[in-house]
Amino acid sequence: MPDRIRAAAAAALALTFVVLTALPAPVAAAAPKVAIIVGPVGSLSNMYRSMADEVAATATAAGATVAKAYTPAATWANVKAAVTGANVIVYFGHGNGYPNPYGSNELTDRSNGWGLNTKTTNGDADSWANGTLVYCGERALLGTLTSSDDSARLTYCGGTANDGITPAPNFTMVYAQAHYAPGFGERYQQSTPLTTLDEARQRVRHYSTPILRLGGSYIATAYGDADEIVGRVLTQPSTPLADIFAAGRGWSPSTAVSMTHPDVTGSQVWVQRTSISGLHFGEPDYWYAFAGNPSKTPSGGTATPATATPPTTAPASDVQRLAGADRYATAAAVSAASFSPGVPVAYVATGATFPDALAAGAAAAHLGGPVLLVSSSSIPASTASELSRLRPQVIKVVGGTAVVSPGVEAGLARYAASGTVRRVAGSNRHATAARVSADAFSPGVPVAYVATGATFPDALSGVAAAGLNDGPVLLVETGSIPSDTAAELARLRPNRIVVLGGSGMVSNAVQAGLASYATSGNVSRLSGADRYATAVAVSKTNFGTGSTVFVATGVTFPDALGGGPVAGGLPGPLLLVPGTWVPSSVAAELQRLGPDRVVILGGTAAVSSGVAAQIESLLGK
Numbered sequence: 001m002p003d004r005i006r007a008a009a010a011a012a013l014a015l016t017f018v019v020l021t022a023l024p025a026p027v028a029a030a031a032p033k034v035a036i037i038v039g040p041v042g043s044l045s046n047m048y049r050s051m052a053d054e055v056a057a058t059a060t061a062a063g064a065t066v067a068k069a070y071t072p073a074a075t076w077a078n079v080k081a082a083v084t085g086a087n088v089i090v091y092f093g094h095g096n097g098y099p100n101p102y103g104s105n106e107l108t109d110r111s112n113g114w115g116l117n118t119k120t121t122n123g124d125a126d127s128w129a130n131g132t133l134v135y136c137g138e139r140a141l142l143g144t145l146t147s148s149d150d151s152a153r154l155t156y157c158g159g160t161a162n163d164g165i166t167p168a169p170n171f172t173m174v175y176a177q178a179h180y181a182p183g184f185g186e187r188y189q190q191s192t193p194l195t196t197l198d199e200a201r202q203r204v205r206h207y208s209t210p211i212l213r214l215g216g217s218y219i220a221t222a223y224g225d226a227d228e229i230v231g232r233v234l235t236q237p238s239t240p241l242a243d244i245f246a247a248g249r250g251w252s253p254s255t256a257v258s259m260t261h262p263d264v265t266g267s268q269v270w271v272q273r274t275s276i277s278g279l280h281f282g283e284p285d286y287w288y289a290f291a292g293n294p295s296k297t298p299s300g301g302t303a304t305p306a307t308a309t310p311p312t313t314a315p316a317s318d319v320q321r322l323a324g325a326d327r328y329a330t331a332a333a334v335s336a337a338s339f340s341p342g343v344p345v346a347y348v349a350t351g352a353t354f355p356d357a358l359a360a361g362a363a364a365a366h367l368g369g370p371v372l373l374v375s376s377s378s379i380p381a382s383t384a385s386e387l388s389r390l391r392p393q394v395i396k397v398v399g400g401t402a403v404v405s406p407g408v409e410a411g412l413a414r415y416a417a418s419g420t421v422r423r424v425a426g427s428n429r430h431a432t433a434a435r436v437s438a439d440a441f442s443p444g445v446p447v448a449y450v451a452t453g454a455t456f457p458d459a460l461s462g463v464a465a466a467g468l469n470d471g472p473v474l475l476v477e478t479g480s481i482p483s484d485t486a487a488e489l490a491r492l493r494p495n496r497i498v499v500l501g502g503s504g505m506v507s508n509a510v511q512a513g514l515a516s517y518a519t520s521g522n523v524s525r526l527s528g529a530d531r532y533a534t535a536v537a538v539s540k541t542n543f544g545t546g547s548t549v550f551v552a553t554g555v556t557f558p559d560a561l562g563g564g565p566v567a568g569g570l571p572g573p574l575l576l577v578p579g580t581w582v583p584s585s586v587a588a589e590l591q592r593l594g595p596d597r598v599v600i601l602g603g604t605a606a607v608s609s610g611v612a613a614q615i616e617s618l619l620g621k
Contacts, residue, residue, distance in 0.1 A: 032234060033067060033168065034059040035086035037079050039093025039115040040071040040133055045124035048092040048177065051224065055090050055176075058227040062234035064088070071124050074117045076136055076157050086167045087298070088233055089216075090174045090226055094126060096135045097180025097203045109149040109157075112207045113137035118156045128152075138210040141165050164214075170300035171216040172233045172241070173208075176226035181207050182250075183271045183286025184222065193580060193610035194617070200271045200286035201259055208291030212264040217241050217292035222276060223249040233298045242294035242305035250274060250288030255617070256310035267292050270310055273617040281584050284617035318596060319616050323603040327351045327558030328373045329382035330602055334562035335370035336386055337599075338569075345369035346392035347565075348383075348412060349399055350376060354456040354557040355429035356399035358463065358473065361564035362449070363440035365467025368569065371562050377405050379412065387415035394418060396439070399432055400425040426484060429453045430475045434488035437472035441492060447471040448494040450485075450514060451501055452478060456557040457531035458501035461574055463564030464550070465498075465542040468571040479507050481514065489517035496522040501534055503527075532576050533585045539573035545594050548572040551586075551615065552601040553579045559602030579607055582614045590618050 036052045036059075038045065049070055056066045067082040069075075074093075083089050094115035098106040106112075115126070118134045125132035136157035139145045143164025145153055154160065175181035183200030186192075195203075208218040219229055219241075225248055232244045245251065252272045261267035270290040275282055294309060295302045322337055324330040328351055335346075347364045349357035351373030364371050369392060372383050379387075387395070395416045397409050404423075412421045424439050426432040430453055437448075449466045451459035453475030466473050471494060474485050481489075489497070497518045499506050506525075514523045526541055528534040531554045539549075550567045552560035554576030567574045573593070575586050582590075590598070598615055600607050 032064045032087040033085055034064045034088045034090065034230060034234070035067045035069070035083040035167075037074055037082065037089070037091045037093065037114060037116075038070040039074050039091070040117050040122070040124045040126040041093055042124055042126045045071050051176065051226065052090070052092055054227040055230050058231045059088070059234060062231060064234055072117055072122060073120045075120060076116055076134075076140070079114065079116055080158070080165055083165050083167050086171060088172050088174065088230055089167060090176060090230060091178060092176050092226075093178060094133065094135075095175070095178035095180040095207070096137065097207045099199060099202055100180065101186065106206060107150075108138040109140070109145060109153045110135040110137040112210055113141050116156070141210040142213060167214065167216065169215050170296070170298070171214075172298055173211040173216050173218050174226050174229050175207070175218075175220040177222055177224070178220065181220035182222055182289040183220075184280070187280045187285070193608065194280070194283060194614050195286055196610070196613060197257060197271070197273070200273075200289075201257070201269055204269050204271055204289045204291055205262060208261070208269065209263045212261065212267050212292055217296055218290065219245055219248075220289045221248060221250055222279065222287040225249045237299035238297050238301065238303060240295050240297055240303045240305035240307075241290070241292060242307040242309075244298070245270070245290040246307040248288060252288070253310065258310040258312055261291060268294060268309065272310070275618075283582065283584065283587055283614060318619075319598045319600065319612050321600040321603075321607075321612065323559075323601070323606075324382055326380075328380035330559050331371065331373045331562035332382040332386035334566055334601060335372060336389065338566040339370050339390060341389055341391050342417070343369045343390050343392045345394050345396060346387060346390055347371045347396050347398055348374055348404070349397070349561075350374065350403040351558055351561075352376065352403065354460075354561065355453055355475065356403065356432055357561040358456060358459045358564070359429075359433035359436045359475070360396075360398045361463035361561065362466035362471065362473045363436050364565035365463070365569045366440050366470060369565070371565055373558070373561065374404060374408055376403055377408065379408055384415070387412070391415070391417045393420075395421045397421060397423045398425065398436060430477075430482040431484035433473065433475045434484040437474060437488050438491065441472050443491060443493050445471045445492050445494045447496050447498060448489060448492055449473045449498050449500055450476055450506065451499070452476065452505040454478065455505070457554050457576060458505055458534055460557065460560050460564065461531075461535035461538045461576060462498070462500040464567035464572065464574040465538050467565060467567065467569055468542055476506060476510055478505060479510065481510055486517070489514070493517070493519050495520050496524070499523065499525040500538065501527050528585065532578070532583045535574065535576045536585045536589045539575060539589055539593070543571070543573045543593065545592075548597045548599060549590065549593055549595040550574045550599050550601060551577060551607065551611075553577060553606040555579050556606065559606050563599070563601045577607060577611055580610060582611055582618070587614070587618050590615060594619070
């Protein structure tokens with residue numbers, strides 16, 4: 001190599017060496033920070049601390065640093081320090097979202113934030129009334145408290161000098177086991193109505209607003225999977241948050257519903273209704289939610305999610321309601337939805353009491369006609385209109401002249417195509433049921449159902465099964481078999497007899513005494529812990545998965561009287577509810593049946609709109 005080339009090369013190498021040695025060593029990227037808060041929750045605090053430690057272990061394994069603020073040390077000062085610079089914040093504890101039962105106004109100094117310790121010396125006590133718990137709400141998180149806010153916030157949430165929390169840009173907020181955060185409310189009694197879709201969306205909207213305004217994204221879960229969510233956020237920094245959310249245990253695309261976030265541009269709210277066996281009596285509620293930009297990634301970028309945005313409205317419902325202005329109009333509405341003109345028979349009974357119409361139900365199902373209701377002295381307009389439409393061949397009046405007068409009987413003749421109106425009655429409710437059976441059924445029926453004549457629920461639940469199995473419903477006393485009932489059973493000679501209700505309604509002695517009337521000697525009992533569970537027992541024994549289920553209140557009788565013969569003719573079961581909630585036994589039976597259609601009998605005063613919503617959710621409608 002020529003000397004000048006060799007010298008130039010040596011100089012270049014020397015310069016390169018100088019440049020390389022002058023460069024600073026690469027700086028390692030800072031580990032992400034995860035802040036974990038456990039607010040005071042009394043006896044649940046140990047469980048929440050344990051769940052929080054699972055999050056901490058997952059975060060540490062993913063290379064994150066962890067800052068803990070656990071009760072009894074989860075005061076505002078300690079929590080604020082822990083969340084400073086945090087890429088992920090996880091909160092376990094009491095929630096105070098809006099809307100809630102505590103007031104009609106959204107109080108942002110105390111709602112949509114965190115329940116924390118007031119002092120480190122109060123242990124895990126969680127009484128806001130006693131001053132051991134403070135709700136540091138939206139304004140505390142945003143640093144917008146003013147001197148006009150509540151004194152507890154000014155004392156324990158940083159006061160007016162508070163400048164809010166300062167997590168890292170693009171942080172992810174995970175609410176775990178916190179009331180209201182995913183949409184559910186405080187349902188400690190089964191009779192408390194379940195959350196509506198609008199309530200759930202508004203709760204997530206309000207609870208997420210301060211988080212989104214701080215630049216974060218929001219996931220709330222009641223599935224005990226906060227550790228898994230945090231693990232995905234930390235290890236999938238380029239994955240859209242919609243996909244991280246959809247990978248959670250609680251994701252239910254068939255029930256998910258979205259809306260545009262009203263308060264934060266570019267953000268959405270996703271809620272969904274599912275069931276968790278140990279929470280809210282196993283009935284569906286809003287346990288999992290997301291708020292934010294679905295395309296945003298934990299690292300702050302954007303990517304197209306594989307998870308589709310849920311629809312903005314709930315799936316179409318197959319839950320229908322048949323109702324009128326009163327009991328007479330409801331029976332007419334049930335008939336109008338179920339029977340075509342020219343039916344062979346229409347049964348007419350008083351709407352003032354239940355025994356006669358109940359006795360008519362099984363016979364009506366057997367003969368293919370409805371049960372309609374009248375008063376003792378008049379034919380309601382709704383009943384008259386339906387009879388005019390039906391033009392039944394024959395009308396049968398059930399019950400004596402004291403309950404349906406001769407004038408009403410005569411007035412019905414114009415609606416029968418043949419002009420024939422016949423009265424079927426006995427000296428009392430037991431005798432009337434026996435006469436109805438004798439008028440409609442021939443000897444050798446496969447089954448006869450027997451229930452108390454003192455109350456209506458057990459016989460009511462049996463009407464649909466009787467219609468399905470082509471047998472009558474007869475009435476007994478709790479401790480004896482009335483002579484009219486015994487005589488009809490002797491005439492019928494059913495193959496088997498089914499007793500409806502527990503031994504408090506129909507005694508074991510009566511059950512034993514019925515055996516002599518069944519040709520097989522088979523007398524069984526269908527009963528449950530209450531009237532609702534008895535109806536479920538009837539359904540379980542007689543109906544498989546079916547296309548239609550009828551639901552009526554078990555508190556009063558009128559609305560269901562017209563539904564029995566329709567249910568028996570379809571066939572499908574008749575289930576009972578208290579009116580404002582769905583008992584767990586009924587919920588489980590609805591899910592077992594998986595009907596394509598549920599027909600609620602009666603207006604919202606009898607079976608509330610909340611019950612309809614619960615049923616829709618149970619069936620994933």
